Amino acid sequence: MAHTHEAAHHADDHSHDHHGPEKGWRRWVYATNHKDIGTMYLVFSLIMFFVGGTMALVIRAELFQPGLQLVDPMFFNSMTTMHALVMIFGAVMPAFVGLANWMVPLQIGAPDMALPRMNNFSFWIMPFAFTLLLSTLFVPGGAPAGGWTMYPPLVLQNGTSFPMLIFAVHLMGASSIMGAINVVVTIMNMRAPGMSLLKMPLFVWSWLITAYLLVAVMPVLAGAVTMLLTDHYFGTTFFEAAGGGDPVMFQHIFWFFGHPEVYIMILPAFGVVSEIIPTFSRKPLFGYDAMVYATASIAFLSFIVWAHHMFTVGMPLAGQLFFMLATMLIAVPTGVKVFNWTATMFKGSISFEPPMLFALSFLFLFTIGGFSGLMLAIVPADFQYHDTYFVVAHFHYVLVPGAIFGIMAAVYYWLPKWTGHMYNNKLATWHFWLSTIFVNVLFFPQHFLGLAGMPRRIPDYSTQFADWNMVSSIGAFGFGLSQLLFAYIVWQTARGGVKASAKVWDTATPHGLEWTLSSPPPYHSFEVAPEVK
């Protein structure tokens, strides 16, 4: 029953400042503001990027020459496993959630995310999850070393780190789910009047579809790792052949999660690039509707291609054919996107600011990763490529110049909007060229190593692979050190610099609601009275 009472109160009882945002560390711990939480996600992901990157450098340092030089094989395997887990769940996914937190409300004209407290909770799970995961480096038996895919029965031999790994994965999954639900509810329920679904910016669209994917596949991962746990501690035999279970079924379940996960990591980057290319080509995006449908098609197809990760386990010929053809089919909507980005630039007045440089690099290098993916989709060829460095080269081309360059393009595009300052363009351009050159020095030779037969996940190798491994390791250190420049640019811009205008890219044609707001967004003094509509 509704009731009425006096809401106005005495100022000395309830000072309005009392209700304002917390100060100092409390601002961050109790944050409910989407911009603060977005910033925390992005900073966290940058830290994890350097943690995972350091692990990658341990791997590449060991592989600089044949023979065992620096670390023992068990630790090497821990590094490959932890590098993947940290980069996927700690660096790439939180970075995109951070971008969504910052940009989705601004782009759809919403004041905040739909569920600010859940937003806070989903972020603060992350540091605990990764503290738990990284602490396995110090437990007896060492960190998980059976690969990020956690295949049984190998993963069950991890010792003390095994239950910690499972719990950490559960926490990461819970965080991802809460983040995805928040994004999807915000997009569905808090759009500005007039902002119909087919008027939303493509970054928002790509996140809406990503959130659908996350919600659909995260229970599969949670169920899979829970079954590993019960097999190990509670006597079940889901994946235990001796008890009637099937270890290969774990691979099916894992990759049913794992392949959509690949798209969870790349679709938001597609959205970012779809924002940047029209801006710096000074043309509208070619084929907006086709881009939306292509993204949705890729998401749908991602559910029916999982077994291409495991052709070599043995499956019926019909199964091999189905998964091969379905995988190749993904090239069609992906091609639509690549051609539309190219068509957007066609006859455009292109300028090469850092976000555009990263977007162009994404376009070229992600396409290389896509093509090597097509090669891997061919079953008889995959029998040769499987578990070689060719696969390592392929997925790193998709994830580094794909997902990570997409994130960097987004940061360079929106950083002036977030901070109100322009960054040092010369340094950012240096960062771009160093990253683009070294990423190719790092990963392109791995195609040759894989085609020559070098297996992945080994700390030592035959001397015939020595030359390209040395080149790859030089590229790794060049790429890794270049990222320190990125961190410096971000830090310097956050501290100050030339003031950015509301539109930021004044000579280009940025579209979207975020550019109607001042930089940084809520400037509260209003010199010119806005018109009330």
Add this chain to the structure above:
Amino acid sequence: MNPGIALGPQLSPPSPGIAGDEVRRFVLSPRCSLTPRTARIFIASIAASTFGVAALFAVQGYWPVLPFAGLEIGLLTWAVRASMRKGQERETITISEESVVIQRHGGQSEQHSVFPRHWSKVKLHAPPTALHPSRLILESHGRVCEVGRFLTEDERRSLAVRLKQLVGNVNESPALR
């Protein structure tokens, strides 16, 4: 391309006079793009794919996927309901010659505040930290009342400008127009 959208505040236009007295009324409401029907369709579309996948594994004997799917869809349903409940909030600011009446309706409660129009002040407080939202306050005789917490920054600024025109300092006594 993404066509530009004007940021339209969620305010109803001031209404004409009531019962002979000249009155201005603003009705503020948060964003709520979902209707109960579209919300059900939205949840059903996600639940269908999530439970479909979970059921696929459950019939193969890998049932532990199913409870996680249930938990997740439960959380989604709660999230949609919570967001829609917030979307039902309304703040009505009625400005007459003598008074400013602020009424809040939300869920099962209703709040009502009355301020003397000529003695009240409208203040837009800058947040102590950049990037946080400003706060629109109406105050008089030591009493304060915040309005438009759920508006976007631009909308709140627009509302503040309009309220400042209508709610005046004691020496100004602006006419309603």
